Amino acid sequence: MSRIAFFGPVGTFSEQAALELATDQELVAVETIPAALTAVRKGDAEFACVPVENSVEGPVTATLDGLAEDSPLVAVAEALLPVHFSVLTRPDVKKVRTVASHPHALAQVRHWLERNLPEARPVVASSTAAAAVAVRDGEYDAAVTAPVAARTYPLRVLAEGVADVPDARTRFLLLTPPGPLPEPTGADRTSIVASTKNRTGALLELLAELASRGINLTRLDARPIKGNFGLYRFFLDFEGHVAEARIGDALAALKRRCEVRFLGSHPRADGVRATVGADASDADFAAAARWVETVRSGESA
Amino acid sequence: MSRIAFFGPVGTFSEQAALELATDQELVAVETIPAALTAVRKGDAEFACVPVENSVEGPVTATLDGLAEDSPLVAVAEALLPVHFSVLTRPDVKKVRTVASHPHALAQVRHWLERNLPEARPVVASSTAAAAVAVRDGEYDAAVTAPVAARTYPLRVLAEGVADVPDARTRFLLLTPPGPLPEPTGADRTSIVASTKNRTGALLELLAELASRGINLTRLDARPIKGNFGLYRFFLDFEGHVAEARIGDALAALKRRCEVRFLGSHPRADGVRATVGADASDADFAAAARWVETVRSGESA
Known part of the structure; x- marks a missing residue:
């Protein structure tokens, strides 16, 4: 059975994303994002499941930097998780006096805590799952956790769907070494990383290669x-x-201009179908290429 | 005396940045980045000092989002702080068994801790300053803090200049409501936030307005x-x-195309002088404008 290394511990949003992306793989918790990527690069796991962006916190820089360096990894799937927390307590807790979580999680439920548990003192923990462990062990009264933590730890669910920003989401990638690509679906996402010389207009030139196609x-x-x-x-x-023709053509143009690394093509979790610019379908590209051939052979002009 | 609200508590990198940017203002610690911006918007302080980007962690999303919404604030100065930590202990500590800090700080000195304090267990705190307080109070043995914490808390400096990434830096802004701008120096930075319709090439068009000037x-x-x-x-x-002519001209062009808010023009902390594209000096713009005037008046063609 193949393995997915996820940014652990168990009971976190990353485990929840890995469960969603797994088919029949074994899940293995690792301590950091770089460790998840290293596990795949060394062959200790076939896949890594890590967060790449959060709509409130921004890009996950450890993932981005880890994809740009060392041996290539490509994304073959993604998961989009709503950032809705659960608040868990021990069954014996009568009044919640302390509530523990990772600082990012505490920041994202601050208003909820002020309204619903105004007398509870927030306490920081190294992860949402570590907070659940500390509550289980009687150290604190409640933990703000990923929903999946309720299945891992013997705690009571005090509240579910807790979030100050109701539509906050985190996107996770399933990464693996280069190999056969997922089939195109019409609702796909392609990712690259490009390095250009630092001069006026360098980024503009990259974007022009995309927009013009x-x-x-x-x-x-x-x-x-x-x-x-x-x-x-x-x-x-x-x-x-x-x-697809327009994407391959654009990547070839970028490769001429700058250092570029392919980071994967895979179906979008939200199923939004691609907008294809006018005159940029595969048929348009094929017809244009055929015309150039006829010009080169002297058949047409 | 006017006041600077900084993202506290005292003894953090933000206080260190505020000290660097202050002329004769009183420094006031506030609990969050939004609270620092609100203090200025309500008139409780004349300035706010907050981080805007870290070379390892990426953009500070609370600052960016806070500048895009509510009443306008502009940056009038910036500070660029090396992310070098100090490790502080109580004078009576013989052996460091626990070392506390904010999770981001612990992540940035992980390798140093493994090499230099391999037997110390990392413990998370809500800020680098909160870690120093916990060490002072005998809760933990050592704290990873901003250098400035050594002047606030009665602790012994065990190590200075601690950082896994030696050139990591954080940039801080001094923000205030719109008013007279700092004088141009030739080594300035201008910031804006622009919202465009989500369509192919929208960003490209914005960047083209800058690059073409x-x-x-x-x-x-x-x-x-x-x-x-x-x-x-x-x-x-x-x-x-x-x-400068090219910047004003570009901002006017952007204002025609999309929603845009000016976030300030101020000297760069690193003193790097602006690269001005060929034919884009103030004199070039003035000569071209004069020529159009002569064409309009029929004096020339």
């Missing part, structure tokens, strides 16, 4: 290289699959 | 609006001052 950008993150604010890498997500 | 982009962050991955705002930093 009718490709719709869905995300752009600029990350400094090696912690240097002067030198940037661009992480680009766009609609479409590399098997 | 010889303006060098220094940072770009795309942030989903209201936690919605489908709708983005673009935070753009570029070289130059709005008092």
Whole structure:
């Protein structure tokens, strides 16, 4: 049975995403995002499941930097999880005086806590799951956790669907070494990372290669290289699959211009179908290529 | 005396940045980044000092979102702080068995801890300063803190300049309501936030307005609006001052095309002078405008 290394411990949102993405793989919790990527690179696991962006917190920089460096990994699937927390307590707790969680989780339920548990003191823990463990062990009264934690720890669900920003979501990727790609579905996402010389218009030229082929950008993150604010890498997500003519053509153009690494083509979790620019379908590309052939052979002009 | 509200508590990197940016203002610690911005909007403070980007962690989303919404604030100065931590202990500690800090700080000194304090167990705290307080109170043996914490708390400096990534830096902004701008220095940064319709090429068109006027982009962050991955705002930093012709001309062009808010023009902390594209100096713009006037008046063609 193949394995998925996920950013653990068990009982976190990453485990929940891994459960959603798994077919028949064994799930293995690892301590950090780099450790999940390393597990796949070393062959200790076939897949890694890690977060890539959160609509409130922004890009997950450890994942982005980890994909740009070392041996290539590609995304073959994604999961989009609503950031809805559960509040868990021990069955014997009468009054909640302390509520533990990871600082990011506490920040995302702050208003809820003020309204619903105004007398509970927030306490920081190293993860939402560590908070659940501390509550189980009697250290604190309640924990703010991922919903999946309720199946792992013998705790009572005090509240579910807790979130100050109701539509906050985190996107997770299932990563593996390069190999056969998922089939195109018409609702796909392609990701790359490109490094360009730092000069006026460098990013503009990259985006022009996409826009001129009718490709719709869905995300752009600029990350400094090696912690240097002067030198940037661009992480680009766009609609479409590399098997499609306009995407392959754009990637070839980018490869001529700059260092570029393919990070995968896979179905979108939200099922949104790609917008294909006018005159940028596979048939349009094929017809145009045929015409050039006829010009080259002297059959047409 | 005017006041600077900084993202506290005292003894953090934000206090250190505020000290660097203060002239004769009183520093006031507030609990969160939104609270620092609110203090200025309500008139409780004249300035707010908050982090805007970290070369390892990425953009500070609370600051970006806070600048895009509510009444306008502009940056009038910036500070660039190396992310070098100090490790503090109580004078009576013989052997360090626990070391506390904010999870981000612990992540950034992980390798150092493994090499230098391999037997110390990491413990999470709500801030680097809260870790120092816990060490002072005998709860833990050591704290990983901002260097400035050593002046606030009666602790012994066990190590200084601690960082796994030696050139990691955080940039802080000094924000205030719109008013007289800092003088141009030739080494300035201008920041804006722009919202465009989500369609192919929208970002490309924004960047083209900058590149065609010889303006060098220094940072770009795309942030989903209201936690919605489908709708983005673009935070753009570029070289130059709005008092310069090419910057003013570009901002006017952007204002025609999309919603745009000015976030300030101020000297760069690193003193790097602006690259001005060929034919994009103030004199070039003035000469071209004069020529159009002569054409309009029929004096020339």
